[in-house]
Amino acid sequence: MKYLGVIIGQGRQTLSPIFQQAALDALRLDIVYEGWPTTPDGLVTRVKGMRSASVLGGNVTIPHKEPVIPLMDEIDGPAAQIGAVNTIVNRDGRLVGCNTDVEGFLRALREDGGFDAAGKQAIVVGAGGSARAVVLGLAQAGAARVSVINRTLTRAQALAGDLQPLAVHTVIEAFPASDETWSSAAVDSVLLVSCVPGSDETAALIPPSALHNRMLIYDIAYSAHESPLIEAARQRGAATLDGLPMLVYQGAASFKLWTGSEPPLDIMFDAARTGLARQLEGASP
Incomplete structure (x- = not known):
């Protein structure tokens, strides 16, 4: 055994x-x-x-x-x-x-989300280990720009600084979680990935006004209940994908x-x- x-x-x-x-x-x-x-x-x-x-x-x-x-x-x-x-x-x-998180993230994005990140702009919320895997995966997939938004700006800056040298065709930028950030970052982004554990924390960080119907909203958390982020995304007409x-x-x-x-x-x-x-x-x- x-x-x-x-x-x-x-x-x-x-x-x-x-x-x-x-x-x-x-x-x-x-x-x-x-x-x-x-x-x-x-x-x-x-x-x-x-x-x-x-x-x-x-x-x-x-x-x-x-x-x-x-x-x-x-x-x-x-x-x-x-x-x-x-x-x-x-x-x-x-x-x-x-x-294996990068492999798992990209496979889910392509096969279950039907999303090709090449040349696209994306937002990643969070700056922990899962967010690092997601940002690296998006860079490997050829995303044009990834905006990393986190409550603690220094952690987002550290993530961007560590991974930018590995991103040949992708610009990785760090931003604080502010109304100004969301109003500018969300306009041209067609993918939003939440890497924040806990639905309450996610809801506090991501305003519903940042979600639009040209986006795929990808919450890498999984739960028996639909997360508030996924629910809000559906109400805004956005495509959704959970973490399962x-x-x-x-x-x-x-x-x-x-x-x-x-x-x-x-x-x-x-x-x-x-x-x-x-x-x-x-x-x-």
Whole structure:
């Protein structure tokens, strides 16, 4: 028996164990995928346990994507560029930190959002690890300009400064979350990606007046309930995309790194949607 799991913050929820286990079972692999709630103080011990021969690796999610980096023996290119690890692969006791978020984001954008970013202007809200993956992905896809809007301007500036050298054809600019910023940035932008965790925070940062019907509004968060941002976008006549496809696609890329096998995407999506439906049932009065 081999093991995989997701290192997740205490009290947080994730669908990863549901759809990853469904894929493992479909391929009849003798592997168990678990949830590993971990406190910041317990991260070192958790990662040390992943060196066991019985552990193939795991996923990493908020708030551990950045703190886990110094605990790795090796970091792949995307993880180094983004400054965040979302996948760990155990190679004979050596832990390799990887990042599949860029791949997951771009695949969802193209296949589920039907959006080609080449030559387009986009807004990215947030400046954390997920936002870094999104901005790098947009640069790789050839976006003309990416405006990074964040409540703390210095974090947005740091993101832009780190990623601009990697963006050959894309201008990356940082802006504070102000009315003036939104009125200017939204006019010519046809994609808005929210990388802000928590629907209340997102609603506070993004005014409905910034949304228009030429935009694709992409909220990378996923929830059993439609987010306020997605709801507002629909009311403004904008196309929308939530974070479930990105979650599954990045998980599928991780699956291939661990097992060497092509993941059954249809089974992963079915399991993820079923898991969301159960969350919705559990939240009902």
